[in-house]
Amino acid sequence: MSSADLPLHASVEVPPAISWTDRLHGWVATVDHKRLGVLYVASGLVFLLVGGSQASMMRMQLFYAGNDLLSPEVFNRFFTVHGTSMVFFVGMPLVIGIANYLLPLMIGARDMAFPRLNAWGFWMFLFGALLFYFSYVGADGLYGAGTAPDVGWFAYSPLTGKAFSRGNSTDYWVLGILVAGFGSISAAINMIATTLTMRCRGMTLGRMPLFVWMMLVVSWLILVAMGPLTAAQVMLLFDRFLGAHFFDTQAGGDAVLWQHFFWFFGHPEVYILIIPGFAYASEIIPVFSRKVIFGYPVMVAATCAIGLLSLGVWAHHMFVVGLGKGVTSWFVVATMLVGVPTGIKIFNWIGTIYGGKLHFRVPMLFCTAFLFQFLIAGLTGIMLAAAPFDWQLSDSYFVVAHFHYVLIGGLVFTIFAAIYYWFPKVTGRMLSERLGRWHFWLFVVGFQLTFTTMHAQGLLGMPRRIYTYSADRNWEIWNQITTTGVLFQALGIAVFVCAIFHALRRGEPAGDDPWNAWTLEWSTSSPPPEYNFAEEPEVKSRRPLWDLKHPDDPDWRHE
Amino acid sequence: MPRLRLAESSLLFVGLAFCTRVAGALSGPAQAPISTPSIFAPVSRPAVVIDAYAWLVVAVCGVIFVLVAGLLCFALLRFRLRGDDDGREPPQVYGSNPLELAWTLIPLITVFLLSLVSIRVVGELQLETRPPDWMPVTVVGHQWWWELHYPELGITTANELHVPVSDPASPRPTFLNLQSQDVIHSFWIPQLAGKMDVVPGRQNHVWVEPARTGVYVGQCAEYCGTQHANMLLRVVVHTPEDFERWARGQQRQAVSEASVAEGRDLFLRTACVSCHTVRGTPAAGRVGPDLTHLMSRATLGAGALRNDAANLNAWIQSPDHFKPGVHMPAMGLQDAEINLVAGFLATLK
Numbered sequence: 001m002s003s004a005d006l007p008l009h010a011s012v013e014v015p016p017a018i019s020w021t022d023r024l025h026g027w028v029a030t031v032d033h034k035r036l037g038v039l040y041v042a043s044g045l046v047f048l049l050v051g052g053s054q055a056s057m058m059r060m061q062l063f064y065a066g067n068d069l070l071s072p073e074v075f076n077r078f079f080t081v082h083g084t085s086m087v088f089f090v091g092m093p094l095v096i097g098i099a100n101y102l103l104p105l106m107i108g109a110r111d112m113a114f115p116r117l118n119a120w121g122f123w124m125f126l127f128g129a130l131l132f133y134f135s136y137v138g139a140d141g142l143y144g145a146g147t148a149p150d151v152g153w154f155a156y157s158p159l160t161g162k163a164f165s166r167g168n169s170t171d172y173w174v175l176g177i178l179v180a181g182f183g184s185i186s187a188a189i190n191m192i193a194t195t196l197t198m199r200c201r202g203m204t205l206g207r208m209p210l211f212v213w214m215m216l217v218v219s220w221l222i223l224v225a226m227g228p229l230t231a232a233q234v235m236l237l238f239d240r241f242l243g244a245h246f247f248d249t250q251a252g253g254d255a256v257l258w259q260h261f262f263w264f265f266g267h268p269e270v271y272i273l274i275i276p277g278f279a280y281a282s283e284i285i286p287v288f289s290r291k292v293i294f295g296y297p298v299m300v301a302a303t304c305a306i307g308l309l310s311l312g313v314w315a316h317h318m319f320v321v322g323l324g325k326g327v328t329s330w331f332v333v334a335t336m337l338v339g340v341p342t343g344i345k346i347f348n349w350i351g352t353i354y355g356g357k358l359h360f361r362v363p364m365l366f367c368t369a370f371l372f373q374f375l376i377a378g379l380t381g382i383m384l385a386a387a388p389f390d391w392q393l394s395d396s397y398f399v400v401a402h403f404h405y406v407l408i409g410g411l412v413f414t415i416f417a418a419i420y421y422w423f424p425k426v427t428g429r430m431l432s433e434r435l436g437r438w439h440f441w442l443f444v445v446g447f448q449l450t451f452t453t454m455h456a457q458g459l460l461g462m463p464r465r466i467y468t469y470s471a472d473r474n475w476e477i478w479n480q481i482t483t484t485g486v487l488f489q490a491l492g493i494a495v496f497v498c499a500i501f502h503a504l505r506r507g508e509p510a511g512d513d514p515w516n517a518w519t520l521e522w523s524t525s526s527p528p529p530e531y532n533f534a535e536e537p538e539v540k541s542r543r544p545l546w547d548l549k550h551p552d553d554p555d556w557r558h559e
Numbered sequence: 560m561p562r563l564r565l566a567e568s569s570l571l572f573v574g575l576a577f578c579t580r581v582a583g584a585l586s587g588p589a590q591a592p593i594s595t596p597s598i599f600a601p602v603s604r605p606a607v608v609i610d611a612y613a614w615l616v617v618a619v620c621g622v623i624f625v626l627v628a629g630l631l632c633f634a635l636l637r638f639r640l641r642g643d644d645d646g647r648e649p650p651q652v653y654g655s656n657p658l659e660l661a662w663t664l665i666p667l668i669t670v671f672l673l674s675l676v677s678i679r680v681v682g683e684l685q686l687e688t689r690p691p692d693w694m695p696v697t698v699v700g701h702q703w704w705w706e707l708h709y710p711e712l713g714i715t716t717a718n719e720l721h722v723p724v725s726d727p728a729s730p731r732p733t734f735l736n737l738q739s740q741d742v743i744h745s746f747w748i749p750q751l752a753g754k755m756d757v758v759p760g761r762q763n764h765v766w767v768e769p770a771r772t773g774v775y776v777g778q779c780a781e782y783c784g785t786q787h788a789n790m791l792l793r794v795v796v797h798t799p800e801d802f803e804r805w806a807r808g809q810q811r812q813a814v815s816e817a818s819v820a821e822g823r824d825l826f827l828r829t830a831c832v833s834c835h836t837v838r839g840t841p842a843a844g845r846v847g848p849d850l851t852h853l854m855s856r857a858t859l860g861a862g863a864l865r866n867d868a869a870n871l872n873a874w875i876q877s878p879d880h881f882k883p884g885v886h887m888p889a890m891g892l893q894d895a896e897i898n899l900v901a902g903f904l905a906t907l908k
Contacts, residue, residue, distance in 0.1 A: 076784075156782070159743070159782075255743055256761070292652070294654055298654065320754050320756050325685050329677075336674055340663060343662065347627075350627075351655070357644060375631075379624055383617065383620060388680045389612060389613045391753025392754070393598075395745060460598075463747065467788045469788070
């Protein structure tokens with residue numbers, strides 16, 4: 001689509017010399033879903049580097065038994081800040097940001113339903129994150145050195161009570177997440193409203209790309225899950241500032257109450273983070289297999305089933321807290337049931353690959369690794385769901401291995417796939433295939449070294465969150481392999497950063513549709529104009545560009 | 560558990576060779592003293608039952624992994640783009656109801672069966688009726704040490720749980736009543752039993768029935784503050800005779816030797832007594848570990864360092880050096896005074 005035949009285009013043509021202040025103002029004041037998406041993703045990646053550095057420091061501390069590189073205080077802050085950052089300030093903004101950019105494009109809309117709410121949500125997230133990190137200097141009230149939170153990312157009471165967590169570090173943890181949570185809730189409302197009201201002509205619910213379906217389920221989950229978290233945080237603030245006793249066991253409060261509130265949020269949160277990974281894979285795997293997604297209706301149903309089931313499994317995080325037989329049994333069954341729709345997805349992706357013509361470009365490489373890693377993550381999930389086994393595995397390094405398999409092996413790998421896949425659309429330039437392969441192989445080797453060995457440490461009785469261990473436990477060699485893997489991952493990330501800057505300066509021009517793909521975002525220019533589409537598109541099937549490219553055998557004949 | 564064994568043997572055969580190899584590697588050389596608390600080297604009933612069950616789950620998951628990953632590998636290799644590709648799109652397959660029904664139902668059935676076995680094991684391990692001849696012990700979690708009471712024997716000690724061995728003919732299980740003084744901790748001796756949280760305001764229970772004598776190590780498994788890493792626990796499993804001997808020793812009051820009277824007086828004059836108890840003296844503090852038989856224990860500071868005269872001296876001088884953040888303060892004593900106090904404590908056998 002050239003700009004010449006669009007009268008609208010002429011009026012928004014950027015003047016040639018634009019000062020950096022104007023440019024900055026443009027980014028700060030923007031309500032464009034695409035710019036906000038880029039802002040979300042860029043901030044998420046910055047926090048990924050920060051959180052990754054904290055993890056690397058912890059791994060260096062654990063390289064030797066009895067090492068004293070980090071003091072226990074610093075180590076405990078690192079794992080708290082690392083966990084909190086990765087979930088709330090890396091996972092959430094990347095997931096929301098990618099959806100923010102793509103969702104309107106995929107449904108043929110010109111923006112989100114509420115553009116200004118969209119901008120507000122982003123700034124809430126960013127300032128929430130900055131408020132949280134401000135604890136490093138400000139948690140003692142700006143006098144002397146600050147102290148970051150050190151209560152763990154799920155902040156179990158009563159460790160968070162005034163009696164055990166003095167100063168204000170825990171308050172920064174609460175407030176940072178609370179504020180960022182406002183942003184997540186607004187983003188969820190916006191995505192639901194956009195999906196339900198802004199679809200282009202012909203795009204029925206049954207014709208939405210799977211990406212859009214999955215983000216719709218994720219948005220509902222955010223709405224349902226953030227409420228209890230927010231409530232728990234407000235209760236904790238009451239305890240800390242107003243002398244309430246919700247979680248104060250010394251005064252008759254209940255320590256386990258916090259866990260119910262937190263995990264009622266926390267478990268859906270896992271799906272809030274992993275379903276977008278499924279969403280990227282469900283768009284990328286078909287394109288690089290050159291086949292339509294296998295079993296679209298079942299994929300949608302499985303996503304909804306996962307969403308629903310995820311609301312009824314939270315207490316599997318609490319199997320060792322002393323639940324009764326009945327409660328334990330319920331949560332064992334419910335949790336194992338999640339394996340069924342998740343299994344369906346894996347089989348349907350294999351069904352998509354089967355009989356295709358597989359182009360192993362970088363996005364597909366990341367998706368391939370994702371399939372294997374997510375399979376393992378799912379199976380270790382079954383082991384953790386099996387309550388008696390969990391009584392041994394819970395709070396050990398096995399759990400750490402499991403959820404990093406989910407969140408890195410599942411989510412981060414697919415986010416990399418998504419970035420390599422959609423970067424050309426966002427910037428108009430291709431990421432280097434050669435650097436991408438280096439990134440992939442370094443990262444996959446590093447990931448396996450680090451997180452596969454962590455399973456062993458857990459089976460050998462090593463609890464998580466310990467800053468030191470004695471040599472006679474024989475855990476050292478496993479920890480050393482784990483730490484070595486971090487080096488490979490860090491190199492992979494370094495290559496990734498280089499690839500991004502290289503592409504921004506000298507990347508090959510991408511054209512509108514570099515992957516010969518089928519969804520609407522590839523029908524507009526790269527990068528898309530501010531208004532996305534000059535004319536509202538009209539679709540007849542789930543793959544409008546396939547119909548365009550194959551008029552002899554369009555999709556709508558088969559759906 | 561005959562039924563589980565049956566199910567296990569029928570399902571395990573596929574992964575058996577692989578599993579035993581991994582198990583061997585994980586549990587270390589069989590004869591060497593085991594200091595690695597591997598969950599696959601159980602010596603006590605709850606852990607033994609969990610071990611058998613765990614291998615069943617691992618075997619089921621292993622079979623699923625081999626099948627699915629194998630299928631995936633085959634698809635990836637078989638359908639990769641070939642050099643002689645004609646550039647045409649492959650046939651578009653939109654789905655298959657029979658296939659999708661199959662990969663819904665088969666996992667459903669697997670989940671159903673696995674759930675049944677799991678519920679059975681849950682029931683088996685959460686004992687409702689206690690066998691005769693059991694010994695109660697109350698475990699109290701503190702930041703960052705374990706307080707242990709034997710209500711029937713009148714013993715109070717810390718960080719080192721002593722229990723008698725159970726032989727199958729006359730089992731002597733120990734039932735632990737878990738309580739917390741401050742925040743949530745978790746009691747975990749991997750070779751004896753699964754972990755159980757120690758929650759303030761609640762009483763949780765766990766039981767052990769060790770079949771072999773020896774020392775089994777574990778530690779707090781729920782993050783509980785600065786020194787969570789140094790909240791270690793040792794379980795010493797004795798023969799019945801040794802256990803009687805140990806219990807009689809612990810029941811005695813502290814014996815004051817005249818040679819350390821000066822150190823004893825100094826100990827009683829300083830703030831040590833507001834936290835520590837030495838039975839047989841006026842020291843009756845309840846905040847820190849009972850020191851009546853301090854030297855019968857192998858470690859100081861809940862496992863932070865080995866317990867000997869030199870370490871005891873250094874520990875009193877600066878607990879924070881060995882366990883940064885520990886609640887026990889350095890008392891600001893002169894070197895000579897520390898020697899006196901340590902000399903007294905070293906006689907508390």
